[in-house]
Amino acid sequence: MRIIYLLLTLIVISGCNSAGFSTDEDNDLLEEVRAMFRSDAFWEAFDINQAPRSAPFSRGVNFSAWFETNSAGSIPFTKYTEQDFIDAKNLGVDVIRLPVKMHSMTNGAPNYIIDPLLIRFLDIAVDWAEKHGLYIIIDNHSFDPVLPTSNDIDRILLPVWDQIARHFKNRSSLVLYEILNEPHGISDARWGEVQGRAIETIRRHDPQRLIIVGGTDYNSIRKLSALPRYADNHLIYTFHFYDPHLFTHQGANWGEPSLERLANVPFPHSVNGISRAMPRTPSNLIGTWVEGALSNYRRDAEFRNLNNSLERVIEFARERNVPVFCGEFGVYMVNSKRTDRILWYDFVARSLNKRNISWTSWDYYGGFGIFNSQNGSFAHDVNIDLVSAMGFNPPAQTQREERILNTGFQIYDDYPNREYVSVSSWGDYDFTLYETNRVNGDFAIRWANPDQYNSFSFDFDISRRDFSSLYRDGFVLEFKARASGQARFDVRFVNGESGSSIPWRMRYTIDERILVPDGNWHTIRIPLRNMQEHGAWISSTSRWMAPQGDFSWNSIYRMDFVSEHGDLSGVQIWFDDIRITN
Numbered sequence: 001m002r003i004i005y006l007l008l009t010l011i012v013i014s015g016c017n018s019a020g021f022s023t024d025e026d027n028d029l030l031e032e033v034r035a036m037f038r039s040d041a042f043w044e045a046f047d048i049n050q051a052p053r054s055a056p057f058s059r060g061v062n063f064s065a066w067f068e069t070n071s072a073g074s075i076p077f078t079k080y081t082e083q084d085f086i087d088a089k090n091l092g093v094d095v096i097r098l099p100v101k102m103h104s105m106t107n108g109a110p111n112y113i114i115d116p117l118l119i120r121f122l123d124i125a126v127d128w129a130e131k132h133g134l135y136i137i138i139d140n141h142s143f144d145p146v147l148p149t150s151n152d153i154d155r156i157l158l159p160v161w162d163q164i165a166r167h168f169k170n171r172s173s174l175v176l177y178e179i180l181n182e183p184h185g186i187s188d189a190r191w192g193e194v195q196g197r198a199i200e201t202i203r204r205h206d207p208q209r210l211i212i213v214g215g216t217d218y219n220s221i222r223k224l225s226a227l228p229r230y231a232d233n234h235l236i237y238t239f240h241f242y243d244p245h246l247f248t249h250q251g252a253n254w255g256e257p258s259l260e261r262l263a264n265v266p267f268p269h270s271v272n273g274i275s276r277a278m279p280r281t282p283s284n285l286i287g288t289w290v291e292g293a294l295s296n297y298r299r300d301a302e303f304r305n306l307n308n309s310l311e312r313v314i315e316f317a318r319e320r321n322v323p324v325f326c327g328e329f330g331v332y333m334v335n336s337k338r339t340d341r342i343l344w345y346d347f348v349a350r351s352l353n354k355r356n357i358s359w360t361s362w363d364y365y366g367g368f369g370i371f372n373s374q375n376g377s378f379a380h381d382v383n384i385d386l387v388s389a390m391g392f393n394p395p396a397q398t399q400r401e402e403r404i405l406n407t408g409f410q411i412y413d414d415y416p417n418r419e420y421v422s423v424s425s426w427g428d429y430d431f432t433l434y435e436t437n438r439v440n441g442d443f444a445i446r447w448a449n450p451d452q453y454n455s456f457s458f459d460f461d462i463s464r465r466d467f468s469s470l471y472r473d474g475f476v477l478e479f480k481a482r483a484s485g486q487a488r489f490d491v492r493f494v495n496g497e498s499g500s501s502i503p504w505r506m507r508y509t510i511d512e513r514i515l516v517p518d519g520n521w522h523t524i525r526i527p528l529r530n531m532q533e534h535g536a537w538i539s540s541t542s543r544w545m546a547p548q549g550d551f552s553w554n555s556i557y558r559m560d561f562v563s564e565h566g567d568l569s570g571v572q573i574w575f576d577d578i579r580i581t582n
Contacts, residue, residue, distance in 0.1 A: 026339040029271060034389070037346050046307045048354050049314045053323040055236050055358040056173075056210070057135040059349075059391065060095035061088060061370065062328065064363035067100040067122070068141055072115035073432025073446075074425060077124075078418040079365070085128045087378045088364070091392040096134055097327060097360040098125060099141035099181065102160050112159040117434055119167060130174050137212060137360070138164065139178040139327070145254050148185020149216075154194045158201045165205040177202060178212035178327070182219050182240065188226035191216050199232055212325060214238040219327065221309055224316045237316070240328040240362075241348060243309055244300040246293050248344070251335030257288050263335035265294075267344045269301040303347065310351050326352055326359040330368035338385075346389035353391065361390060375422070375462070402462070404554075406469040408581040411458050411559070412479075414441040420464050424558075427454025435574060439480045439521055444576035447561065449569055455562035458578075467493070468554040470528060470580060477508075477526045477559075479578040482519060485571040486512040490534075490564040491526060496557040497539060504551040505534040509565070521576070528553070 036042050063084070069075050088096065100122070106112040122138065129136035140160070143149065157180065168175055179198045183191050195213055202211060211234060215223030219240040227237070242248040246259070247267045253260040261282040269276060275298065281291045299305060317324045329348055331341045345361075352359050362368045370392075371381045380400040387394050409420055416423045416433070425431055430448035438444035447456060477491065492507035508531045515522060533547040561575070 030339045050356040051317045055323045057095035060093045060360040062097045062363040070104045072105045072117040078415045082128045097137040099139045103142035137176045141181045149183040165202040169206040176210045192228040212236045236323045238325045238327040248331045267340040328362040330362040349390045404466045412578040414443045421458040425456040439576040448572040450563040455560045457558045457560045459558045466554045471553040480576040482521045482574045483517045488565045504536045506531045507534040
């Protein structure tokens with residue numbers, strides 16, 4: 001009876017009072033509503049039908065922020081390894097959607113030749129997927145969430161797919177193509193025509209491979225029916241599901257307007273006839289569509305409305321007799337309550353499964369990911385309740401040990417050392433992690449023409465941030481470098497920024513006396529003890545703080561190479577064999 005009562009009160013719209021929930025009440029809510037989702041009575045209240053045809057895979061994840069860079073040379077290839085494919089399969093994943101920013105990885109007009117480095121890395125990813133029996137979707141993720149899809153996108157879309165199809169045509173059936181992620185701002189008629197031409201381009205080389213196609217308005221459900229009836233029997237039709245948008249994207253700093261200041265939007269909206277507390281409209285969003293959406297949130301968050309949206313997918317699939325696929329769904333973790341996020345995933349994953357709709361959640365390591373933070377570890381940080389809600393196999397977890405580093409380690413050799421660091425960059429400049437002009441091995445780093453304050457960084461793993469012993473024992477930062485001209489830049493270590501931590505900097509300035517601009521490789525050794533405190537830039541408030549002697553060697557979040565002193569126009573600098581040593 002308790003489940004039936006909850007069912008009725010959650011579905012029916014009625015005038016209710018607002019109420020907040022304590023942590024204990026949140027835990028009770030999680031268990032009670034998830035029990036409801038497991039009951040037949042809950043689902044019998046909805047109209048649920050199954051898709052007439054199935055994709056060959058069932059459920060998976062997006063390996064995001066891997067191939068989504070502005071050049072092949074900036075792909076952080078060690079962000080994912082073969083072990084991630086193994087871990088994903090152990091979760092119960094049978095498909096990986098691999099977003100690739102293909103269009104930025106060509107040599108430009110008129111031929112748009114794909115950088116061979118991208119092909120090299122894609123081949124390795126496909127090898128890993130095939131080795132472990134996982135489907136892999138090569139998803140052309142060349143899009144901007146704000147800028148519209150160009151009306152003449154076929155000028156680059158067709159030559160890119162011609163090259164991809166020619167290269168991968170002999171791969172196994174585990175490999176699929178997705179023509180373009182989330183087209184938007186282009187008419188349905190024009191996009192339908194362009195997508196049809198892309199299908200024809202692929203078919204000239206690869207006649208049988210499954211191709212994923214989708215509609216406009218960011219792969220909207222309601223735009224599926226606007227697609228042409230393509231004369232191809234090897235297509236899967238995709239859509240994305242992020243309803244209600246205010247809940248799934250609260251805290252997001254992209255899009256127009258930004259929802260970065262929106263927080264505490266609940267899901268579900270009502271429990272036991274009581275409306276849960278809703279946030280006020282942030283001042284910067286008053287007068288925007290967000291204000292109206294908050295007023296209508298009770299309706300938009302109803303289970304029945306969400307169910308009806310997914311039922312439109314089934315209507316389309318039945319009418320066309322085609323398989324359908326949810327390529328993305330998820331909730332941004334930054335401002336959403338953990339309990340509510342889990343409940344949303346539970347409801348959506350069950351809704352898709354009951355309709356026989358295959359899916360890949362967005363994403364894996366990122367802000368919509370399966371970990372407790374955006375840079376989690378499979379051994380320590382998996383959000384067990386979340387993966388369980390999606391029907392995955394929760395892996396055993398061990399306590400993460402934060403260690404005091406007391407031995408040297410490699411930061412960059414041919415690749416960033418994934419065990420210790422990840423790489424990031426800021427600014428618009430020519431940068432590659434895979435320059436073939438190197439000291440040894442396969443690659444070196446090349447940094448060219450950075451403007452003032454542009455940087456590239458090595459972000460340290462959470463368990464490897466305590467450098468206090470290295471500092472005390474006289475360790476040095478050592479790297480090989482060469483320069484094409486006079487250059488003055490800083491190397492610095494930076495503390496973390498949070499409510500209780502200030503990002504103090506400790507720096508060492510490199511100039512032409514240290515790095516002689518003769519085109520030859522030089523070994524540079526910087527004792528940690530010789531670095532100078534520089535101050536702190538508080539990003540959250542855009543404020544500079546002068547040094548106060550508070551830099552901490554036991555909490556190093558990242559190491560930057562930064563053009564602190566001015567533009568380095570016309571200058572190229574190469575780096576190799578970066579390490580901490582004694």
